[in-house]
Structure formats: C-alpha cells, structure tokens
Amino acid sequence: MANGNGQAAQDLALKVFIPLAVLGVIVAAWWAVVKLTGTPPYILPDPGAVAAALIKDWPILWPAFVVTTKITFMALGLALVGGTVLAILLVQSRWFELAFYPIAVILQVTPIVAIAPLILIYTPTTQMALLICAFLVAFFPILSNMVQGLKSVDHNHLNLFELYGASWMQTLWHLKIPAAQPYFMTGLKIGGGLSLIAAVVAEFAAGSAGAGSGLAFRLMESQFRLNIPRLFAALLMLSALGVAIFALTSFVAWLVLHRWHESSIEREN
Amino acid sequence: MNTAVDTHIQPTRPLLAMRSVSKLFSNGTQALTDVSLTVRPGEFVSLLGPSGCGKSTALRIIAGLGGASSGSIDWPSTRINPNGKPESDISFVFQEPTLLPWRNVFDNVYLPLQLKGQSRTSASRLVEDALKTVGLTEFRKAFPRELSGGMKMRVSIARAMVTRPKLLLMDEPFAALDEITRQKLNDDVLTLWAETGVSVVFVTHSVFESAYLSTRIVVMKARPGRIHEDFEVNQGAVRDEEFRTSESYRMTCERVSHSLSQAMYGEGGH
Ligand SMILES: Nc1ncnc2c1ncn2[C@@H]1O[C@H](COP(=O)(O)OP(=O)(O)OP(=O)(O)O)[C@@H](O)[C@H]1O
Ligand SMILES: [Mg+2]
Numbered sequence: 001m002a003n004g005n006g007q008a009a010q011d012l013a014l015k016v017f018i019p020l021a022v023l024g025v026i027v028a029a030w031w032a033v034v035k036l037t038g039t040p041p042y043i044l045p046d047p048g049a050v051a052a053a054l055i056k057d058w059p060i061l062w063p064a065f066v067v068t069t070k071i072t073f074m075a076l077g078l079a080l081v082g083g084t085v086l087a088i089l090l091v092q093s094r095w096f097e098l099a100f101y102p103i104a105v106i107l108q109v110t111p112i113v114a115i116a117p118l119i120l121i122y123t124p125t126t127q128m129a130l131l132i133c134a135f136l137v138a139f140f141p142i143l144s145n146m147v148q149g150l151k152s153v154d155h156n157h158l159n160l161f162e163l164y165g166a167s168w169m170q171t172l173w174h175l176k177i178p179a180a181q182p183y184f185m186t187g188l189k190i191g192g193g194l195s196l197i198a199a200v201v202a203e204f205a206a207g208s209a210g211a212g213s214g215l216a217f218r219l220m221e222s223q224f225r226l227n228i229p230r231l232f233a234a235l236l237m238l239s240a241l242g243v244a245i246f247a248l249t250s251f252v253a254w255l256v257l258h259r260w261h262e263s264s265i266e267r268e269n
Numbered sequence: 270m271n272t273a274v275d276t277h278i279q280p281t282r283p284l285l286a287m288r289s290v291s292k293l294f295s296n297g298t299q300a301l302t303d304v305s306l307t308v309r310p311g312e313f314v315s316l317l318g319p320s321g322c323g324k325s326t327a328l329r330i331i332a333g334l335g336g337a338s339s340g341s342i343d344w345p346s347t348r349i350n351p352n353g354k355p356e357s358d359i360s361f362v363f364q365e366p367t368l369l370p371w372r373n374v375f376d377n378v379y380l381p382l383q384l385k386g387q388s389r390t391s392a393s394r395l396v397e398d399a400l401k402t403v404g405l406t407e408f409r410k411a412f413p414r415e416l417s418g419g420m421k422m423r424v425s426i427a428r429a430m431v432t433r434p435k436l437l438l439m440d441e442p443f444a445a446l447d448e449i450t451r452q453k454l455n456d457d458v459l460t461l462w463a464e465t466g467v468s469v470v471f472v473t474h475s476v477f478e479s480a481y482l483s484t485r486i487v488v489m490k491a492r493p494g495r496i497h498e499d500f501e502v503n504q505g506a507v508r509d510e511e512f513r514t515s516e517s518y519r520m521t522c523e524r525v526s527h528s529l530s531q532a533m534y535g536e537g538g539h
Contacts, residue, residue: 156367159334163361164384164432174383178371260371260412 045229050236053229061218061230065237068199068214071127072245075134075195082135083142083187088172090143091150108140112198116205126206130214133202138195142187149183150176182261185253192249196242215241282345283307284436284468285331290340292326292494299493300326304340306487306496308436308468315479315486316472317525319533323494324472328438331470332361360429362439366421368413368428374400375409378428385432392431399427402461419450423457430461437462440472455482459508476529480521481508488525490532497532500524 027047033039034046041049054061086104090097112133123129153176161171203216215234222231257264285308292301300323308314316324330337344358360381368377378399382392400406403423413421422442429437439458443451459482462469473479479486483502490497502521503512512518 154367156363156365157369159329159363160361160367160380161384162334163332163359164381166384170384174380175369178369181371260414262414265414 042226042228045232049229050232053227054233054236057230057233061215061234061237064213064215064218064234065241067127067212068196068203068216068238069241071130071134071199071214072196072241075131075199076138076192076245078131078135079138079142079191079195080188083139083191084146084184087143087146087150090147091176092168092172104140104143107136112137113201113205116202120206125212126203127212129206130199130202133205134195134198137198138191141190141194142184145183145187145190146180149180152183153179181256182263185249185257189246189249189253192245193242196238196245200238281310284310284312284344286343286345287327287331288341288343290327290330290337290342292323292330293338301330301337302493302495304494304496306499308470310435310468311466313462313469313471313482313484315483316470316489317474317476317479317486317529318489318494318497319491319529320474321494322489322491322532324489325440326494327489328361328440328470328472331436332359332438358435360432360434360437362422362425362429362437362442364441364444366413366418366425368421368424370413372412373409374405374411374413374416374424377413377424378431381428381432395431395433399431402430402464403427403457419446419454422446422454426454426458426461430465430467433465434467437467437469439469441474442471443478444474451478456508458482476522476525480518480525481513486521486525486528488528488532498528500528 031047034044045053086100090101115136116129116133119129119132120126123132157175157179158171161175166174199214200216203214204220207217207220215238219231219234219238222228222234254264285306287304287306290301290304291299293299304323304327306314306327316327318324326335329335331342369380372380375396378396379389379392382395383389397406397409400409403426405420405423405427408416408420413424416424425442443454446454455478458469458471461467469482471479471482480502484504485499485501487496488498489495502524503517506512506515506517
C-alpha cells in the first residue's frame, strides 16, 4: 500500500515536473535566440519584455481578459443548457428531430466567420454578437454528443425500467441522462475549447473598438501599432484562459465519471 | 384429464395462465405458436429447450415486455394495474446482471422501489434485507465494476427480490458463471424461493440445473416455438447435496434428457 502511494506521488511529480521542465527549456531557448541573433523587440521580443508588457499593460489587458472570459463562459453555459435541452427534445420526439436537426446541422456546417458580420448587423452590441457566435459554435458538439448519448442506452436497462413501470420522466432522469454523462462530458470538453476559439475569431471578424473589447481586439490593436510585446502578452493570457478551460472541463468530467466510467478509471488487472 | 381431479390437485387458483399465446415478429419469425402454460403459486418451473425455441420470448411476454400476437395472459389471483400489467408482482433477472454502472450496490437494489416512489429512508430496510439474503451487506457501497460476475448476479437477484414479487422470471441467469458459483447461486435461489414462497419461471440450457431446481419442467421445441412436454418432478423433495446424488434426481435428469432429445430430433431421437 505504502509502495503504491509512493508510486502515485512519484507519478504525479513526474507529470508536473516534465511539462514544467520542457516549458522552461522552451522559454530559455526563446530568450537565447533573441539575444544571440539580436532580433529587435518589434519583431520578436524576449520573454523578459513580454513579462514587462504583461505588467505594464495589465490595466488594459485585464479588462479585455475579463470580457473574453465572460463571453466564453456565457456562451459555453448557454450551449450546455441549450444543447442538452434540445437533445432531450430531439430524442423524445421523432417529430421534433425531423424538424430541428437539419437546422442545427446547417448552423454547424456554415463557417462562423462568415455569419459574424451578419450577426453584427442584427445585434445591438458587439459583445452580444460575439456571444451568439461563440454559442453557435459550442452548441453543436454538445448537442450531437448528447443525442448520441441519450440514444446509446442499453436495451436491457430500458426493459428493466419498463418492467418496473417507470414513467418517461423517471427513465430520462434515472437512466438516460446518467447513461449519457460520458458523452456529455466529451461535448463539454470540445465545446469549452471551441467557445473560446469562436469568441476570438468572431471578434477578429467584428473588428470593433471600444471599452468593451476583448483580448482578440487588443491582439489586433497591438499588431497594428507594432507593440509586439503586448501582443505576446495578450496571446499568453489567451493561452492561459484556454488551458484553464481545458483543466476545468477535464476536472468536471473526472469528478462526475471517476467512480464508475472506464474513461476515468486507471486500468488495474 | 378429468376436471374434478384437476381441482383436487390444484386447490389454489393459478398465478398466471398463458392461453394459446403466439408471437410473430415483424421480420416473419414465428417465435411461439399456441403456447399454453399455467403457473401456480409457489411453483418452480424450468423452461428448457434448444436455442431459438422462444424461451426468452415467452418470458418477455409474461413480463409484459412486447405483447403477444395472439392469445391471452391472465393473472387470476392478482390485481391488475390500469395499464394492464400486474407490475409490482413480477421481477425479472436477465442473463446479464444489467446493473446501472453509475450506482453503487445499495442504489441498484433500491432502484425498483425508487421507481415506485418510495423514499430512500423508507426503502432502506427492504434494501438491507435483500442485500443480506444474497450475502452482500458489506458491499453496499461498492460499484458494479468492483464486483465479480457472481456478485453482480447476486445484486441482480437482490434487486429482483426487493419488491417482494409473486413471480420471479429468470432468463439463463447463471449461464455465464462457473460451475461452483452456479451451484452456490442455485442454492441461494432455492433458499429465497422456500423462504418467500415466490413462484419462479427459470429458463436454462442445463438439464442438471433444471432437475435440481424445479418442481415442474417444461420442455420446448423450435421452429415454431411450442411446448413439447410439461411434467412435474420431485414434488416436496428437499434440495441439498444429498439430493444431487439421489435416485429421484438421477431419474429426473434422465427423463429431461430424453424429452429434450425428442424435442430436438423427433421421436426417434433416443
Ligand atoms: N426482436 C426480434 N425480432 C425478430 N425475431 C426475433 C426477435 N427476438 C427473437 N427473435 C426470434 O425468435 C426466436 C426465438 O427467440 P428467443 O430469443 O425467444 O429464443 P430462446 O429460446 O431464448 O433462445 P436461446 O436459448 O438461444 O436464448 C428466434 O428464432 C429468434 O431469432
Ligand atoms: Mg434466450
């Protein structure tokens, strides 16, 4: 047992240490390349300059970070609720499926950047437009995964519920939704990543300025003004947000599934 | 047979009466033709027959999962719910344990009571009792993936018994288990049967299993599925290790084998 724990601790240390070491090497190499070649900061700033920009421009970057974070999470939240509810309706009613699934597919296959200008025209604020774009992109993977999950319920389990006279509500709540959890989690992970990408891409497409602009706008603005250190700082914050979303969704998936689902269980033979 | 004699032998009303039940699947398979079968309270009936003769189909029809194409099923001594099924009185043990992997043992056994609207606290006594009868009290918090095949099957039996059913339907419940576990579970089922007075309809491929467990054996024939022979065995015998080596057990095995080979290869098959 003690041996097993030691093993686990060592495992964890390796999992943390190796990526950190690789990251450190990359940053060092970056720094060395800039110093040795004498590249000017408006082409490639060194890590120190980026860190300085991050601190100096924090009052500009932080509000933008908050805006992008809000849009991403609101879009993801709406997509989770919308995707799940629509999936349940699609699975419960054949009529509903025939009517709405094609529309969902059309929305999905149309490149979002192409719709963004159009959405901008019809929405009162840019942020609202970004939200809608991010929602549309995150929505479909959640919907399709959830539909798949709700339909993949074991027939023997359905027989069992029928035998015990379960109502459709009970079957949904105690059988179909739990059985669909692994699929939902897949949708959540994909949707989380996509909603950030969509929030950024849509802001590129919208290209508007103003107090409420997000990180993507700051990125473009920095490029325009040749303030490359700030551009890198903004990029760094975007990656951090992406990593945080990935970590959060993975953690939620682990939390829900680790007691029972194969995907979250270490194989022990 | 004389009706007067019949009444004499069966003082109680049957629990279940299938009358001329046929089942035609939409793909044209005639799975059952003209099957009539009565089950009396407390009987242990084994259904035996070649693969594809409609045993599972018959069991599902009794359970109300997928109706019959023709014929009727009566429940002379049971109250029927408005939707036409005597639900609370039937339980089913499938060939697979069919446990919900996201629920622990306790919650799996609690499921039927939960679906009937019982709260967890008020059901807890019944669930604990059921777990105790199958010897899994200590595993109430375990998840299905942490159990062996035999233990999962026990949970499945506990789940079936927790509603105190009048009729227990079992479809080759132990086919996937090793001989030792199977014998142990056979004895467990017999104990439950003796203690609760439940009627059992038990589908099996094993001549020995049917001879050991049953008070009545129904041998079926395939293409189309129908009853070949229906006979009572070992009435009132005590089923224990000694019984396995007794003359009446041996004779029952012989009789069942004989009937089965007749059902499979016709009259000249012995
Ligand atoms: N859903 C279905 N649709 C069409 N045909 C079916 C269906 N279920 C079963 N059958 C057919 O009905 C017949 C009886 O099947 P059933 O499963 O009842 O046999 P069984 O006696 O239980 O066989 P086994 O011992 O192999 O389990 C078979 O010929 C089978 O192919
Ligand atoms: Mg079968």
